Amino acid sequence: MNGTEGNNFYIPMSNRTGLVRSPFEYTQYYLGEPWQFKLLAVYMFFLICLGLPVNGLTLLVTAQHKRLRQPLNFILVNLAVAGMIMVVFGFTITLASAVNGYFVFGPLGCAIEGFMATLGGQVALWSLVVLAVERYIVVCKPMGSFKFTSSHALSGIAFTWIMAASCAVPPLVGWSRYIPEGMQCSCGPDYYTLNPEYHNESYVVYMFACHFFVPVTIIFFTYGCLVCTVRAFRSCMLTTLFCGKNPLGDDEASSVSTSKTEVSSVSPA
DSSP: OOSEEOSSOEESSOOTTSOOOOTTTSOOTTSSOHHHHHHHHHHHHHHHHHHHHHHHHHHHHHHHOGGGOOHHHHHHHHHHHHHHHIIIIIIHHHHHHHHHTSOTTHHHHHHHHHHHHHHHHHHHHHHHHHHHHHHHHHHHOTTSSOOOOHHHHHHHHHHHHHHHHHHHSGGGTTSSOEEEETTTTEEEEOOSOOOTTTTHHHHHHHHHIIIIIHHHHHHHHHHHHHHHHHHHHHHHHHHHHTTTOOTTOOHHHHHHHHHHHHHHHOOOO
16 A cells, blocks of 8 residues: 555555645645645636536526426436535535645545535436436437326436435445545545455445446447437438438438439339
């Protein structure tokens, strides 16, 4: 191990020089210059100034206009809620810690901040998955003429929170743990140590497989199908409008045009 592990923290730096101190009690300027911490604080402030009004306005406008409360928009509201959680419980705490140069809220605050930030991030990720699947069903119609209702939208939202909880809760109950990370100004699951007491290694494998590989694969597949469907529809429309000749010269349209020409040139004997 090249770092220094404590009861509730891990510093990615050897303590041979005696500089390493608890990130809950001492400034961490041996990990970076003070201006770097201030730069992090400025960046967090920028994210707060951007995320708070954008997500807040999304929720406000949706609440004020009934016609926006459509099933296909529910997941966008859920995404805004996830963004607000990350702003309030993630960016603001990181901002306060970066200004002070260490995590000022103690181990309990670290667990709460790590849980809420992980929860918000995972809700946002799985909301993007549900959004991609919704668009895939509506546009590609793999189930025929499927009507997307409020019950389907609410089920999708419930799914995002269940999946997010399955990722954020385990470190609170002994499967991994929440510790300060990076410049020790924010907290997240322990990806750094192989501590057998917390079974960190199995948790990291679970996180990568279920909460990274699976959602990313679904998003790539569904949007790939969407792109293919939209391209096919565009080519079909252009071929129809221009009497079998696609002005953009798509290969698929050209093949359709050629086949039509061959069929029309055949005359009965």
